[in-house]
Amino acid sequence: MPRTRRSGCPINLTLEQLGDRWSLIVIRDVMFGNRRTYGELLEGSEEGIASNILADRLEWLTAAGLLARRADPDHAQRRIYSLTEPAIQLVPLLAQMGAWGRRHTRPSKALSVRAELLEQGGPPLWAAFMDELRHLHLGAARPARSVFAELQAAFEKATARPAR
Amino acid sequence: MPRTRRSGCPINLTLEQLGDRWSLIVIRDVMFGNRRTYGELLEGSEEGIASNILADRLEWLTAAGLLARRADPDHAQRRIYSLTEPAIQLVPLLAQMGAWGRRHTRPSKALSVRAELLEQGGPPLWAAFMDELRHLHLGAARPARSVFAELQAAFEKATARPAR
DNA sequence: TTGACCACTTGCGAGTTGCAAGTGGTTGAA
């Protein structure tokens, strides 16, 4: 990817950071799937990301300040990836992408449940989710509400029963 | 670009349609710059899109149902591109991209004015803008408010005086 | 000690990007 500064337009600059076919997929998996290591991201990938592409994107996203990497205290070679505040602020963008995709593509029912909930909940739900991500990734206090658990429960309910 | 269906996730499917470095740039220029022909898009491109890439993306976006192409009644070889309803519904997504880029990248002042206005106006402004795009591109009635003119005036004011 | 695990890295063929130049029909002025 040529990551040169083509123009100073904020939409363009967002595209230059995230406008490829994998970066946002990785952030989505860390954010909604709470996958925190290379192995979890590689094995759990719905889209089947290749190992070299994953390594490249983790490197790029870390350098860009969207992910932070630290050692696992319990396991010398394992490294834990966390979302940074800029990445957490992508929640509204990902919610809009999910909402658009739900309306204008043919997504699978099960994988749309989270997008639907995020759309219905709107900005207040996004804010609650962002607070929870700050707890999970930045060490902030645990908020009262767990949007993550709500999304997960809805997803699991949808996968338990086949789409009707 | 391999445009295969990697998964049924709505975020992924949105990325598969728009997740490259040029598609959204083209839509942005049609939407906010009201560039309606190949030549206008090529000449006016802030980012300097190459002619073959532009031709490829116009073809792809038309096939994907995001742009519509029709002949210009006044000029046999000129073709006019319009946004379709799905593309108009990208307004909230582009607004969020602009908002994120404004906060987390170093955009130029002049090119950030529109993003700032869209962010301040929020969903009501987006809705008004979408109504106006339906007028400009789909032949709907002209709405009372012209968000397009407001954005354009703010942009021109910002370019007239250098950033302070 | 040994086999599994972990986070990548390497090799390579196929595909994509983007610069520069070219194509062929259309328009408008002389």
Place this chain on the structure above:
DNA sequence: TTCAACCACTTGCAACTCGCAAGTGGTCAA
């Protein structure tokens, strides 16, 4: 009627990127 400018692309090509498959070297648990 001629012809240069315009219009929407195409083509050629070198450089780069993608993604599959296999490999690397350190670490952990039994």
